[in-house]
Amino acid sequence: xxxxxxxxxxxxxxxxxxxxxxxxxxxxxxxxxxxxxxxxxxxxxxxxxxxxxxxxxxxxxxxxxxxxxxxxxxxxxxxxxxxxxxxxxxxxxxxxxxxxxxxxxxxxxxxxxxxxxxxxxxxxxxxxxxxxxxxxxxxxxxxxxxxxxxxx
Amino acid sequence: xxxxxxxxxxxxxxxxxxxxxxxxxxxxxxxxxxxxxxxxxxxxxxxxxxxxxxxxxxxxxxxxxxxxxxxxxxxxxxxxxxxxxxxxxxxxxxxxxxxxxxxxxxxxxxxxxxxxxxxxxxxxxxxxxxxxxxxxxxxxxxxxxxxxxxxxxxxxxxxxxxxxxxxxxxxxxxxxxxxxxxxxxxxxxxxxxxxxxxxxxxxxxxxxxxxxxxxxxxxxxxxxxxxxxxxxxxxxxxxxxxxxxxxxxxxxxxxxxxxxxxxxxxxxxxxxxxxxxxxxxxxxxxxxxxxxxxxxxxxxxxxxxxxxxxxxxxxxxxxxxxxxxxxxxxxxxxxxxxxxxxxxxxxxxxxxxxxxxxxxxxxxxxxxxx
Numbered sequence: 001x002x003x004x005x006x007x008x009x010x011x012x013x014x015x016x017x018x019x020x021x022x023x024x025x026x027x028x029x030x031x032x033x034x035x036x037x038x039x040x041x042x043x044x045x046x047x048x049x050x051x052x053x054x055x056x057x058x059x060x061x062x063x064x065x066x067x068x069x070x071x072x073x074x075x076x077x078x079x080x081x082x083x084x085x086x087x088x089x090x091x092x093x094x095x096x097x098x099x100x101x102x103x104x105x106x107x108x109x110x111x112x113x114x115x116x117x118x119x120x121x122x123x124x125x126x127x128x129x130x131x132x133x134x135x136x137x138x139x140x141x142x143x144x145x146x147x148x149x150x151x152x
Numbered sequence: 153x154x155x156x157x158x159x160x161x162x163x164x165x166x167x168x169x170x171x172x173x174x175x176x177x178x179x180x181x182x183x184x185x186x187x188x189x190x191x192x193x194x195x196x197x198x199x200x201x202x203x204x205x206x207x208x209x210x211x212x213x214x215x216x217x218x219x220x221x222x223x224x225x226x227x228x229x230x231x232x233x234x235x236x237x238x239x240x241x242x243x244x245x246x247x248x249x250x251x252x253x254x255x256x257x258x259x260x261x262x263x264x265x266x267x268x269x270x271x272x273x274x275x276x277x278x279x280x281x282x283x284x285x286x287x288x289x290x291x292x293x294x295x296x297x298x299x300x301x302x303x304x305x306x307x308x309x310x311x312x313x314x315x316x317x318x319x320x321x322x323x324x325x326x327x328x329x330x331x332x333x334x335x336x337x338x339x340x341x342x343x344x345x346x347x348x349x350x351x352x353x354x355x356x357x358x359x360x361x362x363x364x365x366x367x368x369x370x371x372x373x374x375x376x377x378x379x380x381x382x383x384x385x386x387x388x389x390x391x392x393x394x395x396x397x398x399x400x401x402x403x404x405x406x407x408x409x410x411x412x413x414x415x416x417x418x419x420x421x422x423x424x425x426x427x428x429x430x431x432x433x434x435x436x437x438x439x440x441x442x443x444x445x446x447x448x449x450x451x452x453x454x455x456x457x458x459x460x461x462x463x464x465x466x467x468x469x470x471x472x473x474x475x476x477x478x479x480x481x482x483x484x485x486x487x488x489x490x491x492x493x494x495x496x497x498x499x500x501x502x503x504x505x506x507x508x509x510x511x512x513x514x515x516x517x518x519x520x521x522x
């Protein structure tokens with residue numbers, strides 16, 4: 001009882017809290033990132049901008065035009081255009097459209113891809129000045145976004 | 153039920169929200185005031201309605217999984233677990249032991265993250281500005297663990313029907329253990345800031361009292377129910393995903409006021425750390441995915457599965473008509489049901505207490521409106 005009165009008279013409860021605040025102002029506790037100057041390193045598995053992988057040996061696309069990603073997508077935002085090669089009787093990819101404005105980056109398309117052609121990458125800067133700019137065609141998907149870099 | 157003792161001249165109807173910083177989103181509360189005293193509080197919800205349940209009827213079972221993350225977006229992993237468990241029960245499959253343990257670790261981490269958001273914003277509403285910075289710092293660690301595991305921070309889509317999609321990465325256990333070691337000290341810091349603080353106690357004690365009978369009558373679950381002294385936790389009462397293998401306690405309060413809820417949630421964070429420590433210590437080896445067909449076509453039937461989400465009982469009721477898409481998906485969201493008790497708690501109090509009460513219910517409007 002006496003202890004409680006002394007604690008409340010000398011504001012011990014408030015000073016305990018202030019001590020926590022005081023300790024936390026040490027410079028090693030700074031967590032703020034200086035974003036445009038200092039790019040964050042996102043995790044390896046990060047699900048960001050989509051990419052259509054090309055074979056590094058011959059520069060051809062890995063996509064076989066099977067349309068599984070478009071079927072797996074909950075938002076129906078992938079459109080795969082193919083045509084049949086008359087000589088080899090195989091499907092050849094002609095167009096590939098990916099609407100990033102509707103994408104929720106759930107990763108179901110990359111799970112569905114049987115040849116690891118479609119992949120969600122670590123690029124996360126997808127802003128565009130127009131709505132049409134958010135709809136990526138095959139060339140954009142193969143090259144990836146080119147975010148502006150700032151010099152400070 | 154409205155109290156008929158208005159003095160006609162002083163009755164004032166005041167809109168609180170939908171754009172109000174302490175309503176945690178877009179909740180509109182129509183307050184009937186007699187001076188500073190609250191005579192009635194009607195909630196108007198639906199500003200964030202996106203028709204998630206209707207979307208479920210037009211998607212296959214796998215496709216709907218990312219959408220459930222977007223209901224309670226601060227506890228997306230718990231939502232995903234509830235949905236996956238419901239569909240797994242419909243299919244009569246069970247996730248392998250390794251997947252179950254990983255699910256427990258991630259949902260408990262998510263419980264801590266959800267409670268941290270609650271603690272920070274609740275303290276911010278009441279006027280304690282400091283804790284929100286510290287809680288978000290610790291939450292950042294949890295989100296980094298999620299990001300490294302499944303590639304997304306908030307709407308994780310971490311679980312798949314039948315198990316997991318992603319194998320654990322190297323260093324996952326060490327990272328989670330390091331978080332547990334660091335976090336227990338940080339909880340002590342929060343307690344030093346708030347638990348004994350006289351302003352905090354004066355603002356929260358005897359505010360928004362809800363006793364055990366009222367809780368049961370309103371269907372209120374989660375920390376609100378436990379704060380009123382009822383030892384009810386679905387992790388103990390009907391264990392799912394291997395919770396019966398872990399040793400933990402259900403913290404309860406006595407009076408059922410806002411301060412008790414604060415104490416219960418703080419104790420729950422410590423218990424979550426305890427569960428995570430046990431789970432990380434022995435993650436069984438083995439497969440992470442049960443045998444689930446590529447095209448999920450559950451037999452005709454209906455199923456209700458509920459789990460203990462950070463905010464209370466989160467239930468999924470799924471009706472299958474034998475096709476690839478659910479016939480009906482009904483979600484029993486804890487925030488929505490708990491919000492009903494707002495009027496009961498607020499009536500007779502002061503306007504300033506409304507802010508405390510909304511904070512202490514711990515609502516997420518994305519889940520209330522769906």
